Amino acid sequence: MASETGEALASLATCLSNFPQVLLNVPVRRSRRSTSIAGVVERKAASSRRCRRGRVLIRYSGTESLARVMIEGADGARIRAMADDLAGLIRTQIGDQ
Numbered sequence: 001m002a003s004e005t006g007e008a009l010a011s012l013a014t015c016l017s018n019f020p021q022v023l024l025n026v027p028v029r030r031s032r033r034s035t036s037i038a039g040v041v042e043r044k045a046a047s048s049r050r051c052r053r054g055r056v057l058i059r060y061s062g063t064e065s066l067a068r069v070m071i072e073g074a075d076g077a078r079i080r081a082m083a084d085d086l087a088g089l090i091r092t093q094i095g096d097q
Helices: 009-015 040-051 076-094
Strands: 021-027 055-060 066-072
Touching: 021 076, 040 055, 040 066, 040 076, 055 076, 066 076
Parallel strands: none
Antiparallel strands: 021 066, 055 066
């Protein structure tokens, strides 16, 4: 039960939508602030605008030499293309090739 409304959580969750999610792992030579990778900030912002109701996340793994690109949004094909674009940019700049 939700303490504020007294309703069951399942009832409150009926308005939530599950969006497709894409998670790509990009092997990198070393972790760098994503803001220091040329073009990443701009492309991430553009992806966020195109997702509107989704989200775009770029972070490094805490245990492996990986950059993780995760995008959620209503259009699975669109978010896949955006994730591939961001991952490709990271791979080109700091990828472990």
